[in-house]
Amino acid sequence: MKVCLYGRVSTRDQDPELQLVPLRAHAAQRGWEVTGEFVDRVCSGAKERRPALDRLMKGAWTGQFHAVVVWRFDRFARSTKHLITALETFRSIHVGFVSLQEQFDTSTPIGQAMFTIIGAMAQLERDIIRERVKAGLERARARGTRLGGCGSENVIEALGLRTREST
Numbered sequence: 001m002k003v004c005l006y007g008r009v010s011t012r013d014q015d016p017e018l019q020l021v022p023l024r025a026h027a028a029q030r031g032w033e034v035t036g037e038f039v040d041r042v043c044s045g046a047k048e049r050r051p052a053l054d055r056l057m058k059g060a061w062t063g064q065f066h067a068v069v070v071w072r073f074d075r076f077a078r079s080t081k082h083l084i085t086a087l088e089t090f091r092s093i094h095v096g097f098v099s100l101q102e103q104f105d106t107s108t109p110i111g112q113a114m115f116t117i118i119g120a121m122a123q124l125e126r127d128i129i130r131e132r133v134k135a136g137l138e139r140a141r142a143r144g145t146r147l148g149g150c151g152s153e154n155v156i157e158a159l160g161l162r163t164r165e166s167t
Helices: 017-030 051-061 080-092 109-142 152-158
Strands: 002-009 033-041 067-070 096-099
Touching: 002 017, 002 051, 017 033, 017 067, 033 051, 051 080, 080 096, 080 109
Parallel strands: 002 033, 002 067, 067 096
Antiparallel strands: none
């Protein structure tokens, strides 16, 4: 199986080889062919757009590898939303995802089940947020707050985060 490795370090004094050496060893142990290494240096994981990650995603779309191997989830994505979005993208284009430290591998039946559970939890979170927003908007309408027109100011008022009197 063709795989790529992804590493990320946040500061100049960190060495990505601390991630890449065990990733290479894992790939060799499994008999995988490493077709590329993508490393973002001095990059925050909070950013969804990073030079090496962007190249990795392009490589995934063009079929350059069958799986992405990372040291830990947090080296790949800091937010659950970003991780879930990337995993859903990989799933749709038949690219596996392996996190060495979490022992997570979507190319296995257990890994697929875990991904389904993680995806369900993310969907639950989205649905709860949607219900809260809907309830806030309904409450605002019941109080006579006019919605629309001035953008975010009306939404802030509608959700009860600030009243006109507090500004």
